[in-house]
Amino acid sequence: MAVNEITTWACGVLQDTNGRDVSKVLGAAAGKEGKDIWVIDNYADLPDRVNVPVRKYCKISDEPIKEKFLYENHHPNIVVLMEDVYAKAYNILKGAPKGVTLVVNTNKDFDFVLDMMAANPDKGKIKKLAVVDASSIAPGVDRDLMDIEGAEGGSQIGKGIGACLAAVVAKVTGVVSLDNVMAVVANKEAAKKAVDSVKVKEL
């Protein structure tokens, strides 16, 4: 895979900061490894409203990323759901190649997630499914107004479930090293708990 495309689905406004943190943490960690990275907030979903599903994007590549000036990940090979319900409501795998890793924040199990995706024509693309109950590990809502609209944001990234899910992505996919993720996130304890409690199933 030349370019890893990580798309995070989050709940508008309530999980906006945490969703963005997944992209920012992975980007910052990959930066430490000298990789080329690309992080953008949602454009198509803007302006985000309460409960509107929003997507946050990150690209990580060993080679230079040639096409940086796009709004979205058109071929995500790693998909993160901050709410499990998106699995039944939308085609979260649209445009994805075969062999996708899906990370879901849920207190349910693999079968539940797969059942919810019954209507999804692309569900066969999933290679690895990871479930983690991040919401019960770390705060899932962070209404931080500062961290939006292209501003730099607070000095800390990864205070809530964003940290958990970024760490899980690192552990499950190896797209960046877990150590580098741990070095970046603010809530290291939660990230560690998530990594310890994640369940992974190969499909």
Place this chain on the structure above:
Amino acid sequence: MAKVNRPKLELAKSIAKVPDVARSEYYVKGHRTCAGCGPAIAYRLACKAAGKNSIFFGPTGCMYVANTSYLCVPWAVPWTHTQITDAGAVASGVAAAYEAMIRKGKYKGDYPGIVVFAGDGGSIDIGLQAMSAAMYRDHDFLFICYDNEAYANTGIQTSPTTPYGANTSFTPPGPVIPEAKKLFPKDAAKLVSEGHPSARFVATASIGYPVDYINKVRKALNAEGATFLHVHAPCPKGWRFDADKTIEIAKLAVETGMFSLWEKEGMTAPYKITYMPKKMKPVKEYMALQERFAHLKPEHIVKMQNFVNAKCAGLGIEAPTPPVA
């Protein structure tokens, strides 16, 4: 808000005492305003009252074009032209700059008196947005609206302060519209005083009462916050009267209740009438002196009288003449 070392301005008691406090002129002779120009008198008295440590802002209008033609200015204090739209905003910028520069040690002098001298259009028509925003933001400055009741620089077109019944080049009388202007004017000072909690001092003044006017300018500048002054300034060209009658007409406006003198120290303070005529005169006397009202029929004058009576009653001023049914 930085309130830095600005000496308080002294108030005058009567004309006899005026030379002691404001003998100097900062609006000097040598400009192209009309003979008998009311706004020029207003400008001169405002500069006199504000004194040396002040900066004036001239949005486009008569008091820009007539005073600065060409490549010269008649002000002995710093002055800048602003667009007719944005006098309040430019003054805001200067106020903010002085606050920042004095706080950061980049400017060593006193905080200046910042005075916008805008026409009625530049204050409450095209300039309303910038004026209102500047009053709301509580910059330490004074916004003076010199009200000659029309767009005079462009040849007398109706403005929001043009009185009912006035003949202007955009409101000519004709068989279909015999009264010329059909609308009643906005009240500039009340617009500010009732809706801007940060307006520390709002007052009306008239060039017919120069000591009262000078004192109000000084009270406003002493108030350390956003202040507004609405100055009635007759225009011999637009109102069509002989140039020597400027002061006479200004006085008559107050004596008939067409314009009332009051001040208000903050949004919740009461209106304080600063000059109450001994006996109010009917508006007919005021209108008779001006050709802009010459086309009006008695029923129009009755309508005007009723409007004035209601306006006066709102301020607690006794009705000039009994209301007409």
Place this chain on the structure above:
Amino acid sequence: MFDTKKLQVPIPAHLEIPEGGVVESPKPDGEQDQFPSGGWRILRSVIDQERCTKCLTCWLACPEPCIELAEDRSVSIDLKYCKGCGCCANVCPVQCISRVPESDFKGDVEFMDEPF
């Protein structure tokens, strides 16, 4: 590097103008002598010094301002600038200022090529 001087236009000395059109302010109590407006005057205000009470009402009524105030509070008119509006005469409480046709006088007006 390309010579920028070639891109600029020389401004003849007699047409030079301050950048941004910034001009010096006149002095307090001074005059803007670029524009002496005495030539506008059709009627001249003449003060009867005998009857003048030195109340200064006229002084505050002048738009120019061109009523000069002496130490003893007596007033006179600066004819170089007076436009002859007559406000002073109108406001005088003792009517000691009369308005006389300017054509009755010789001189007292600065001669100019053009009105402005």
Place this chain on the structure above:
Amino acid sequence: MPKKFIPGLAAAANAAVQADVDVISSYPIRPYTGLMIQLSQAVANGDLDAEFVHGEGEHGQLAIVHGASLAGARTMTGSSGVGVTYPMEVYSPISGDRCPVQMVIADRTLDPPGDFGQEHTDALSTKDQGWLLGWASLPQEVYDNTLIYYRVGEDPKVLLPQMNCHDGYFVSHIANWVNIGEQSQVDEFLPPYKAQRPLDPLRPVGHGPQIYANQGPALEATRFNAIWGAREVIQQAVKEYNEIFKRDVDPFVELYHMDDAEIAIFIQGCHAHTCKYAIDDLRKEGVKIGMVRPKWIRPFPSPEVAEALSKCKAVGVVETNNSFGASGYAGQLTPEVCAALVKGAVKVDKVPQVASFMAGLGGHPVKIEQFKFMAEILAKGAKGQFDKPTYWVDLECEVEM
């Protein structure tokens, strides 16, 4: 030197804090808003000692910095899209009063219809108002430009306001690595602003009186000379910037493989970087193609553009803007490039064929494939004449995302 992973707007905000601006005026509009979000926080935190004034609209916003600059303060403001065109009245007075205010613009499409995507029409529409105007293509360049523009605009030989533009979302919102200079480096590069004739009661002057018609030409010529004279100042400022910050910034144009290019793409803004990857691919196939990216639009780098393009047979001007019915049959840059080629600042023996490529309108992404499409057309044009003057790349070469 700290390195931050931040979007373009945050880069501009970092530079503004280091430049110790005195007065900031804000009004919200996407996508530039993040700049003001960050600056207001900097003021609230005490990282920056400045007056943060909430404008009542972009017109007031510009007027506020106009006044502040007249008083001698260093100022920062910004806007996007229709927020750039709303205060059209105020641009000329600001440059006419020679107030070096800086406006950061994250480009956005003008209405209608409502579109957040970037298009350069907003800022380009103001190009005739006497402002210095240029585009950054990456967050790093936004940071560099913010400091360089202040330095150039505040130079006593220039004294002009600056529009520091970059592509909305693509640069304003995409995070990238940005080298932030040390405060000492910034202080060495950018001296405090000293106004020449401020509004100061201690030294009274009048700004902006009416003038005689016969004084008009000379007054206009001072602005003409100032903006062309700015070239010398830009050259010097960029040289010092590179020395102090240990960087390699181009003063006027970025050239890519232009030494032996037979065909060239002229493009401003972020898509130039995608274009470079397309050129890499094409060069491997033996296509002699290069790229010219102007860093300034006012003053237009005509000598550099003419020199770079003089040996080409065909040039394609990428227009991410509109000028409906313009000479040049496209947007606003084609006429500029054509004029640079024919109007003798630099001798061009054989003027190349010029085509316009409308691309990236409405914020549409431009992909490598589309640059290759442009190259094909240019190769044909180099052999003779283009079959038409303007190609709508977005429509004529649809690509899958």
